[in-house]
Amino acid sequence: MSAFIKHYRPNSFVTVFNVRIWRLSSTAAGVTLKKDDEEEEFRVLDIMRKNQRQQRRVVRRADVQPDRADKMATDQNWGNVWPGPKTFHPSSVPLPLRQGYVPKGMAPPGKKANAELMKIPNFLHLTPPVIKAQCEAIKSFCSEWPKQLISEEVIEKHYPQEIITSDYCHASPSIRNPLARIVTLRIKLSTLNFDKHARDKFLRLVGDRYDEKTDIVTITADRCPLRKQNLEYVNYLLTALYHEAWTYDDWETTKIESDMEYYDFDLNKSKRNLIDWHLKANNQDNKLTDDDYKTFDVSKIPQADGYIAAVSSIMNDGESAATLKKYDAAVRKLLGLPEKV
Template structure:
């Protein structure tokens, strides 16, 4: 390709220049009769691209599943040492889980989200538990030989603490019910006198069971179990020491001010002592203080009679209390049992 440029200056001759450019094609200029070929050549803007040769896909060698290569005599504690999410390649068992329509098998262990949701106990196999027990045995002490029965344990350890642990599927491992603490102790183990016992029962209210003689205190208001444990211990300690306090106004209470029926302070005890002395043909010249201190346990069938009279006044009249009172009076007087004619 050639370009002809002509420059003109006034008062001078023309000055002409010829510029030549190389063509974009690879053809060499042809010479005709010793002169350059001045024909136009084609400008190739869109170059032709060579066709890329597609690569053949290369197949990777996938190794077999780990569960298929496990030995039957392997140590399971090394494979599953602790609690973790379910992994199908680590468990050589045909585990299935999931809801399916009736007549179909549950989904297998691979790509099973249901198996990953719930906690598992695959790490707590009997051999692993045995090895863990052997490991912590050196930190344990021998069980006392004297604590060989439930009666001995209750005698030396009368206080009982009850808590519960839960395992559930939840984003957090702490269950709200695990914070509840229950304290139980027998009232007879607290060593209270008559005044302290009565005051203690009024403080605990319906937390005392007369049939089992157990005082049950439950705490669940604190968010942590340790706090509830400290709280029930505080409640028992506070009630115990408060029951031993003797206020000044308690000395001014009369028989009419009593909240319950006390057999030793009422006329019933004097009547019982008078009847017993009359049966023995003995003189009755006891004062009120001597009547209060008189031991009625020496009177035959007097204990059952005292319980029936106290129950009749304290619990109210009912078929059970009246029947108990009738039976105790007949035994006290030596009368035969009542016969019911149908």
Template sequence: MMSISRNLDKIFLRNVEKQIVACYSNAAEPKNDIKDEFRVLNLKHVRGQVQQRKPPRKIEVLPPRANKMAVDQDWGSVWPGPRSFHPATVPLPIRQGYAEKGASPDKYANAELMKIPNFLHLTPPVIKRQCEALKKFCTPWPKALNTDGKCAKHFPIEVISSDYCHSSPSIRDPLARIVNVQFKLSALQLTQRARDKFLRLVGEKYDEESDTVTIITNRCPLKKQNYDYAMYLITALYHESWKVEPWEELKSEADMEYYDWNKNASKASIEAIFGRLSEEIPNVSEYSDAVTFLMNEGESEYSVTKYGEVVRKILNLPSSIST
């Protein structure tokens, strides 16, 4: 038994020794496996260094959106607001530009179409939809203002201005600040003296044929400022025309700027001829109008002929046509 146990111990020790020798031999041998080595940090480019190339990645280019659009699509959802022109979104054969030979350039890679502002978002269906959305914020038109005459009576001042849409670094256009204010002179209800003074103050801004006063303001940089300035001018002109300076009371008939029949010797002469007041003389209004027109407008074939006819009529003489 003792011999058998000794033999087993020898065999066991030999196996352990072999395993230890194998471990040391494996540790001494260099490893050729690249995966177990540390990678070398190369901070300087070395010629001949092999770089691993990535395989080319193929990008899939989708077809233009315009080719997939339906005929009955909702254009307001495709182009909801103002934006630059995009050729792949607009299903229209739009052309713009100049070519020496052939047709104008098409919409693809066309810089001319991107320069100008477009109104592709303002199609009739979209405008109708926007108007329907704005109706709840609007009040109905007054039924009493059913004619232009009534509108001019209750709203005598007309304000005209312009807004511009353009592509530039600034949203303000110099022409947008101009304000044009128009109104009828008869709406001010002035006396003859005040009306004459008002006309002399406004000068060429009054149109006698249409009885319209036009004031244009463009001095201030903003439209609101020019509107306030125009209202100030109208207010100042109105109150200034009603003022009577002390030297105006010293004016005689020869100093008057216009002929007033009621303040001249013609009225006294006609009353002396008939021996009664002018209000009691028949056809005296036509006579006064003819004399006033002749004196204010000057002598012409029409004014002289009209004056002669009225004089024959007021004196009960036969007219020149019958003679």
């Protein structure tokens, strides 16, 4: 701008020429930049052409493999597919399983996306071939079954004690079921080899745990949290009851007939009456003392066992139609009378 003012003169061609030269020389590069700027600034937006250039989106679908259950062979080794307990997987089970509650008249949901099948434990791994294979594997750790134990009677004779436990499978966060700790011990009273005193005392200690019809004593323990503890506890109870039944307290030796908890034929007057009748029926002199009456063996009297059992039943169990009928039949046999028609 300063050069233009310095050389400017009115009506002068040189001045204009110089100005023109100066402008051309100074704006030669600027003209090119301005042209490029104009092209970028005034670019036309062609909407139709842009849509034509846009490519269509192609949706590629992945190849869906067939279900594993449909490809399983019928003669496959199921132990390799389902080796142990695990959550239900529909693609691994080639069975049309159904589970769940539905309204009446409709089929339960299938195995696909079935939460009912997945939240309960299953035993799909315990098939007969797998169980057989497992049994064959543990045979090397087992001993042979005794050949002498060929029947239930022989087993009860040599192993009279029976232990009963229960295992449970249920849907719960814990695999431990509270009912699995309960242990029941069963044993026949005749296998304990008690005498009269010990048997009576043992029965009074066990109370209603004895079943007279089956002659079995049942002891159940559930107070301990673990099954092993309850098993040890029932064995302890049986041992304590057995030894307590054989003990004699000092006051037991001084008991008389009125102190007895049950009717004892040997300590009552019925025994004396039976002996006196037997001696008179055989024309024998009765010169027995009190000690002789106590030591007299009434089992030598014919039909005396049935009479003793009938009298004891009436006195201990009470009078009823059954006990009176049994007493009537025993007296008739003792006296040699015909049976009642």
